[in-house]
Amino acid sequence: MQAKNATSISADALKTLDKMDDIDKVADNAEQFLTFIMAGEEYGVGILCVQEIRGWETATPLPNAPPHIKGVINLRGTIVPIIDLRQCFGMESIEYTPVTVVIVLKVNTEKGVRVMGIVVDAVSDVYTLSESDMRPAPDMGGATNTEIIRGLVNVDKKMVILLDIDKLLTMEEIPNLNKLAEQLDESSN
Amino acid sequence: MSIDLSQFHQVFFEESFEGLDIMESSLMELDPDAIDDETINAIFRSAHSIKGGSATFGFRAIAEFTHILETLLDQVRAGQRQLTGDDINLFLRSVDCMREMLNLLQSGEDSKTELSEELEAKFTQLLNADDEVVEESHSPQVDQTDIPDHKNGAVETSVITTNPATEGDTGEIVSPAKDAEPANEQVASGSSSQQWQIEFLPTGDILKTGNDPYRILRELAELGDIEVEAHHKSFPDFSTFDPEICYLSWNIRLTGDRSRQQIEEVFEWVADESDITIQSLDEVSAEFHSSADTSTDITWHIQFKPNKDLLITGNDPIKLFSALESMGQYHVHTNLDQLPKLSALDAEQCHLSWDIYLESKSADKARIQEVFEWVLDDADIRINAVSGLFDPNSITSKSETISPSSRQSEVINDASQETSQGGEAGKESSASANLSLVASTAENAPSDTGTKQKPMAKPIAQVAAGKPATAVKKAVANTESSSIRVGIDKVDNLINMVGELVITQSMLGQLGTEFSLEKIPKLLEGLSQLEQNTRELQESVMRIRMLPISFAFSRFPRMVRDLGQTLGKKVNLVMQGEQTELDKTVMEKIGDPLVHLVRNAVDHGIEMPEERSAKGKNPCGEIVLNAYHQGGNVVIEIIDDGKGLDAEKLKERAVEKGVISQQDADGLSKEQAYDLIFQPGFSTAKVVSDVSGRGVGMDVVRRNIQALNGVVDITSEVDAGSTIKIRLPLTLAILDGQLVRVGNSTYIFPLTSIVESLQGNRDMINKLAGGVNVLRLRDDYVPIIKLAETFNQRSDCRSLEESLLVVVESDNGKVAVVVDELLAQQQVVIKSLEQNYRRVDGISGATILGDGTVALILDIPGVVRLAEQEFQNHNSSSSNLFKHINERSTLSQRA
The missing domain is CATH 3.30.70 (Alpha-Beta Plaits)
Known part of the structure; x- marks a missing residue:
């Protein structure tokens, strides 16, 4: 099971490597984003925040933790909390399988760099985007907190939601982003 | 290529802070009436090292400040100056000031502070006043040289009068305005200036002590124009020549407007190892020249x-x-x-x-x-x-x-x-170009005793001149990193261990390459050896982090003394067990709480001398700081013989402040009443002083100690004093743990907190009104906490009677915790949860087990608090039930 998992990850890595060739060609102000799929929507995070991508392994649950905190794992001697981004966004959680992916992110906080893992459905792609490609998230009233959205981008006629991971993971109260994607879809159409 | 001096700054700061500590503690020991040579020398040495270091690194402000301090100290050392209590206070303040200056420097800021300027002015004043007294006597440094007597008075005053002015001069030297220099020189050459004839006869060993005559000459050259004549008459035959011996001596002629002291300073380090004659005589140079002319x-x-x-x-x-x-x-x-x-x-x-x-x-x-x-x-x-x-x-x-x-x-x-x-051509009369304008104001100072009253204004000028130079230092990056000094034996020991580990590893490696079943006993043997090596290595590494607690204690004599003076109380501080070793991290974190506690003891505990006399006690109060090991813990006690805590007053106060209700207050025992002082917003001081009494502090103290997995405990007797006992774990990094299983999770109890573990039994368990289960443990009644419920985890649903109970010691006594299974006992390495997540109630940290999974370490007081909260949520009525049970059990214990 682990082996299968590993192959899927290395496939992802290869894909990433392919993309790496493009890096040299892009302009200096462009940034690369790793995108992942959750409930059919594509989300992106700055690739420099990403420390590694691993398969799901059982985490040690923390007492009295909110449901989206799945627990902590041992990442080469460091205790790393794992957050289910689906639950974090108020979506229906799905059962974890060996192909469920954990993206380990480095988050900048006032106290220094923190390492966290987010559970997502699948890793998708790496895009090189420049600031000008990004569109600000439309204001949707107080219902949704758009602070954590860095921008929206159209890639191959698909919408990618770029997340500001530093804001997202340091926020005390994780906002309920239920149906965020739907709303975004509606407003962008 | 250049050496980046900044790499040594950290070392300099560390050494300077150490020096300041030594100065401080020595000053504390110093008795104004009977000055001990060794003590004053220790102070002097520290000041001197700081001065030397700061001058080397170009920290002028500190160098100048220390210089004045040193001059004063030197006079004290030579017995020329009577030391009063005020002087010692002044010196202590200057220690603070220097500490502040160093701190500022460390953060790359300008090290001049208001305090330093004020103190500098004070010192100069002291020196001045002092000078009038000792005018006729020899200054100690002058003593080492033979000077014609008639020069003496002038030299003495020049120490004071020219100092500030010439400091300005050196500022001039480093200033970039050099363009007009040749012109200046021409102008300056016309003016008259001081001439010094210096004979420098080092002993042969001077090079071995690390002194470089060249450096001295170079420094002299900085003071003015010099002419150097080297004598080599004592040069031996080549066959007996020892390159490490200095055979040379020098005749130096210095032209420049410098005081004798400044010249002497250059020779300061070698004064003991050489004959130095400094003469300021025009005849000498005239003679010298006439002889040269005839050649x-x-x-x-x-x-x-x-x-x-x-x-x-x-x-x-x-x-x-x-x-x-x-x-x-x-x-x-x-x-x-x-x-x-x-x-x-x-x-x-x-x-x-x-x-x-x-x-x-x-x-x-x-x-x-x-x-x-x-x-x-x-x-x-x-x-x-x-x-x-x-x-x-x-x-x-x-x-x-x-x-x-x-x-x-x-x-x-x-x-x-x-x-x-x-x-x-005009050498005898020429001043160096650098000394042009500013120098001329002090030109006549060395020979004019009448000018000595005026330099009070000069330190300010000097400050102004010093500023631009120190401003340059801003670039110094603040690269503060903490470090510890470790005895070399500890490191050697460590290296031995690693050696053994390597041997074991190679043995196991060899075993692995050609393994057969017969070799299993050998493998086991190797593994046990590896285990032993690892444990020893771990212990050695831990020992490196251990420091004697005197590091934390050392600041108290000064603090108690200052506090006593401010408050008009007489306090005697006794410190015991200073060699007790404690982990460095613990040490750093316990410092502030201890300061709070000692301050409280002086401020609130010890009474005024009259009050003490009236009570028939020694008017001088006593505070004892005691540290010792007890099991896996370090115990620190702060004992005062003051007025003690009045439980009734505390209760009154607590009700007044709204910390507890009157009903609750009535039901509180003495110990619980003492506990009130740890509540936020609670202060018994009638008057808020700048020392303590603002009601912040004790709650912070307790929180800090709890964060270290420690416990605070108060015992007190009215009018007899109080004892505050802090129990701390030896180290924060490793813990002896008892692994337990609750449901699917593994938790770890700190072994030191476990009193006993036992199998539940119907007779022993009683249900109290309100739904709390208590365990009858011999004569005690101990509340039962179901860990699974507290943590909202699933557990093996067994009835309480069949379950396993772990009795642990908590803040307010014992509690019994229900677990599903007792697993192994082992040492665990504590990993922080906060680093990547945040603090979790009831959990003090995490660790990684042998199979790579994470297990959580229980914070027993936290667990109890959680259980109490949960219980409160269910039954809002009986809030303090846990405490009550405990109280009764403690009472019965005592009875």
């Missing part, structure tokens, strides 16, 4: 202008000079024009150039060139024969360049040559 030798004028890299190529100008010495007498005129700012000064670069006048019968150009053979490529050298002594006309005509150096330097050369010639 019929041919005089060679050698212009030696080395490239900056000269020193890096391993050449030493001083060696060249001593080589010249073999040919005859020579005078060296050092040109300082190229000297950069102090801050930009690179010790490895040669910024000087020299004009050498060699009087010799035997020398010819070839021989002189031979001397300079090695530096030809690195320097611009011109050798001219001068028919008469210092004849400026003949020089340019016979000039011959032997260096491959470029033309442009020739122009510079000529210019500098001319100015130096001009200077040469």
